[in-house]
Amino acid sequence: MAEKTYILLAEDEAALGLIVKESLETRDFRVDLAEDGEKALKLATQNDYDALVLDVMMPKKDGFTLAKEVRLQDDSIPIIFLTAKSQTADVVEGFSIGGNDYLKKPFSMEELIVRIHNLVSRKKLQKNTELLEIGGYLFNFPKQTLQYRDDELVLLTHREAHLLFHLIKNKNQVLDRSLILNKLWNSDDFFAARSMDVFISKLRKKLAQDESIQIINVRGYGYKLTC
Template sequence: MTNRILIIEDEESIARVLQLELQFEGYEAEMAHTGTDGLLKYREQQWDLILLDVMLPEMSGIDVLKRIRATELQTPVIMLTAKSDVEDKVKGLDLGANDYITKPFEIEELLARIRTALRFSQKINGQEVAQLYGQLSIDEQTREVVYYGNNVQLTPREYDLLLYLLKHPKQVLTREQILEAVWGYDYYGDTNVVDVYIRYVRHKLETASNEPIIHTVRGVGYVLKEHKHET
């Protein structure tokens, strides 16, 4: 089945180029040029992914994102913006965006991020969807995370990170492996983003229980491993 993508972008020339590129790649793509129109189209139809510009007339992309995440967490959202400020990126991700790309960008990079976001959002039908390890469980259908019997609220990116670790228990994963699997593109520069999100996830898990489960392997990366009864 063809994936359907909604492009919410006020610069019509950019939106049209994105639409043509996505259609060439086999996606269905529709456009909206204001925040209000974009939110209306989002509510009227079913979408597999949303490309959402931050700076929009009538309603900002951040406000559109807030309204989307107030009702559901499943549909992947990739933010588009001309801003490069780290604070803006963190704000969008904390509000539930799955990814964030700064203009100008290469279309190949955007397509890679779209493929990754869609891969993580695929629904599993008729199969067991719970991932379990020790006192940690994740239901991939509801995206519910439970640690020592307590619900843990994660952003979409934090969820993707923890799910990846949970699918590779006891395996030491390098920062580069995590970045490629969770962010879905080659990252040229430092890998501090992995450390930052590991810290976010650890803090939220420790709120549910003080028992550590994500461990640092100095000079290598991270491993998900129960502290008790492990060597």
């Protein structure tokens, strides 16, 4: 029998939390439920979860703060935000601090399950991916690190690592913007596109030591990594 996907659900609305927990458990998930951010952080440090599903607005510690603290210990665990917020700045902030996806309330259980499965599957695939070279850099995709020659390792976030992986695999070719947004963000809407632009800017800075490497914005199509 396959091992169940282990999820931490942090949701302060008691009724909603129980509904989501029970719905996931009927679909062969194992779920721990936390009613506030502090309890969620304690559980996250004690257990080996496959993914975290975090409400943004919670007592004691909000979802964004919780995610920041989790990322100090684990750069790879998938994080999905549940939020009633719809402002561009809020969505971009969620991605920038290390979130992998978000769902606006109200949401369907089917969509949540698909997004969890996609993120968990991508994480498991990392274990079988070889080291990649780009210019003077060595990119360790499974460990999400980047190293220039003999310099210190630079840690990448989950989304930075996946975005760089696809750019390198399509080196000197245009990486279709809509395709990669749907693959990594599960959406190609305005909020996701803004978030992707932020991550591209971060990657440019982390690759800046090798002047032969460029990430070019091909207007109307996507991005191209050249070396």
